[in-house]
Amino acid sequence: MFKRLKDWLEARRIKRMGFTAEQWETAIVGWQVMERYQGAERDQLREMTFRFLARKTILSGAEFQFTDAMCLKLATMACVPILHLGLHWHDHWKTIILYEGDFVPNRPYRSDDGVVHPRTPGLSGEAWQRGPVILSWQAICESGPNTRHGKASNVVIHELAHKLDMLRDGANGAPPMHPDMRPGEWHDIFSAAWDRLKNDMQHHRSLPLDDYALTSPAEFFAVCSEAFFESPETMKEKMPKVYGLLCQFYRQQPVAA
Numbered sequence: 286m287f288k289r290l291k292d293w294l295e296a297r298r299i300k301r302m303g304f305t306a307e308q309w310e311t312a313i314v315g316w317q318v319m320e321r322y323q324g325a326e327r328d329q330l331r332e333m334t335f336r337f338l339a340r341k342t343i344l345s346g347a348e349f350q351f352t353d354a355m356c357l358k359l360a361t362m363a364c365v366p367i368l369h370l371g372l373h374w375h376d377h378w379k380t381i382i383l384y385e386g387d388f389v390p391n392r393p394y395r396s397d398d399g400v401v402h403p404r405t406p407g408l409s410g411e412a413w414q415r416g417p418v419i420l421s422w423q424a425i426c427e428s429g430p431n432t433r434h435g436k437a438s439n440v441v442i443h444e445l446a447h448k449l450d451m452l453r454d455g456a457n458g459a460p461p462m463h464p465d466m467r468p469g470e471w472h473d474i475f476s477a478a479w480d481r482l483k484n485d486m487q488h489h490r491s492l493p494l495d496d497y498a499l500t501s502p503a504e505f506f507a508v509c510s511e512a513f514f515e516s517p518e519t520m521k522e523k524m525p526k527v528y529g530l531l532c533q534f535y536r537q538q539p540v541a542a
């Protein structure tokens with residue numbers, strides 16, 4: 286009974302938002318990932334996007350005047366990874382703060398040389414363990430298969446991958462596994478890939494993804510998720526085992542079999 290009431294309230298909120306299929310299609314023009322989602326899957330993604338927006342609050346950072354089209358685009362990017370997982374994977378948080386460009390958190394920051402600076406450098410995205418997701422619209426616009434130093438980039442997929450990761454023991458690169466997955470296999474394959482890329486980096490060899498991945502296991506999972514959706518062919522070719530695990534986790538195969 287309670288679920289029916291919740292569904293009814295959500296349907297009412299979606300109706301009040303008044304978004305149309307045409308508006309949604311216009312908002313996502315140019316994001317090439319959408320070419321993979323056609324027919325019933327595309328309809329499902331649109332519905333999920335509207336429900337995502339009904340459940341989340343998007344706030345303006347630094348008085349950025351964002352539009353409905355921007356909300357639709359970022360919500361679509363948020364929903365692509367969970368299309369076959371379910372919207373409830375993001376039910377544990379509520380708020381997105383959207384800035385026009387990079388934002389500077391007001392907290393001290395220790396750089397690699399050990400020096401503590403009064404403020405953190407500008408960020409394009411951030412996800413809090415208990416709290417909001419913060420995003421730069423400019424960074425969202427730079428999403429693509431080779432837009433960050435020639436590597437895949439999608440700040441929405443990155444930050445929301447952190448949120449999925451945080452569902453199990455904090456952000457550590459291991460999100461909750463499905464019953465048909467083995468946590469040991471996840472650990473072994475991701476660790477081996479990490480070691481190989483670290484070695485490649487030390488020998489100045491080009492990496493198949495942004496080297497920011499090697500900051501921590503949590504960043505490795507988030508950057509691999511960006512590559513999985515934005516440049517799956519490269520990931521499948523260069524990191525086939527990680528690609529295979531992400532297919533199992535996200536329940537999608539972005540490269541047609």
Ligand SMILES: [Zn+2]
Nearest residue numbers: 443447504507
């Ligand atoms: Zn990150």
